[in-house]
Amino acid sequence: MSNSSTIIDQVQQVNGGEAGATSGAFPNTSVQTSDSPILQIRDFNVQAGDTRILKDIHLDIPKGKITVLLGPSGCGKTTLLKCLNRLSDLHPSLKVKGQILIDGEDIFHPTQDLTTIRQKMGLLSQRPFPLPMSIYKNIAYGLKIKGIRDKKVVKEKVEKHLRDVGLWEEVKDRLHGPAARLSIGQQQRLCLARGLAVGPEIILADEPTSALDPISSRKIEEEFLRLKEDYTLIVVTHILRQAKRLADHIVFMYFGEIIEQGTPDEIFNHPKSDILKQYLQSGH
């Protein structure tokens, strides 16, 4: 915590104490990925009252890759993530402008079917929130919402997705026991399995390991690396090492703006902007 605040101070000095002065300083931030993007974010702005939380975000998320949103606390990465599946709707104070396109469809279009959009994206939050029901029902619930009621199919899917996250062996004897009794690390993997069961294309992870111990964190990270064969992942983190371990593509954000983006090699070994250099030097 203290680390990131010192960076902010330093960077504010570099920029003459004006955070907004960074805008336009690094115009060369367009994407250079050959793959077709699954998500296209265009002129995206979010405002809460007089505070601009996200400023002119223009970003393509490559398909089948892990994109890491990196930056200090309060730089808008979580807000951006939550706008992707329109959880921003739950905060009436947020004013959203711009477009986010998934498969060419605008997520923020007024007639957009929210259920479909949200089922295309699984969310993994900072802390696990298992639904107040059994382990089995936690996963079956999403299937039920999708209209899958055939007990045999549900049972197979529950097992498959618990295996996917490496939880099956640990819980197969207490599937009908309460999910709340699992350890935090197990709960987080259960939440991942629950999200996968709905059949998303994208997995959104908001600092998914911040509440976990090192071993559980490592399990989640290994899971992510396996999952990118079938899914697109967007991971929010402020941990440099985690970004290094996971990312195919890194987007460095600062005060609601994208400062720089590129491959881990470009970001870690050849940073262009002073803000990123400072952030990297702060270590983590």
Add this chain to the structure above:
Amino acid sequence: MQKRKLLEEQFFLWLMRIVTLSIILVFLFIMGVIIKKGYHAMSWEMISQEPQGGFYFGKGGGILNAIVGSLYLAAGSTFCALLLGLPVALGMNVHWVTKTKFVGAIRFLLNALWGVPSIVFGAFGFALMAYLQIRASLLAGIITVTLFIVPIFIRAFDEVLRTVPQGLMEAAYSLGANRTQIAFIVFFRQALPGFITAILLAFGRGIGDAASVLFTAGYTDHIPQTVQDPTATLPLAIFFQLSSPIPEVKARAYAAALILTAIILIISLVSRLSTRRFKKNIL
């Protein structure tokens, strides 16, 4: 400095102990008085029979009419309060959660209603009866008591629903659940113990209130057969018998108070035990 902190700590520790103890003592004192004064009048006859001729002069019979009447009335109005209140409480916390001003206004109104004395509801119920052309009856009593306890039920349940973490709501939305599914499956389950508490609170206020049923439910020595019959209630049974100069009848008032307390205790215990198995799923 260290010593002062220690002293402060000791002071508040003892303050809490004394206050807690005195509350328990007051409770035990009340129970003791009721039991001591009502014990002699307690009998199987008291809870199994309607009043016989001369009951109010100390002769045979019991207060089954009031026991059953009160149970009918409280159960009926708790059920109505539930039907009216459940959608409001869930709506305030799920469907309209982004409309903060609207929900704030509802909360303010409900708080105001919670504070209105029951005799005012009684008077309102009385006026309503005249308008609807119904006489003092179980129905009129249920309507009045429902109006009286509905704000209590909603606010009590609402307070628990407000503690459901935002992350749980976001998780359920992310699975593609709609608002009604979230309200009834996620929020309702998560807040189930609070729901039971809210019901008990409403039921307890409903069964224990005298002023709201004084003009609306009437009083009779018989168990009501239809909702249009007048009905006796325990609080009024206590009230009428306690105002009698005859010692035997006065003792019966305390016995009735004991029965009322026992009913609330039993219902509270049974519902808490029966919901214990749901609690394990809660975060």
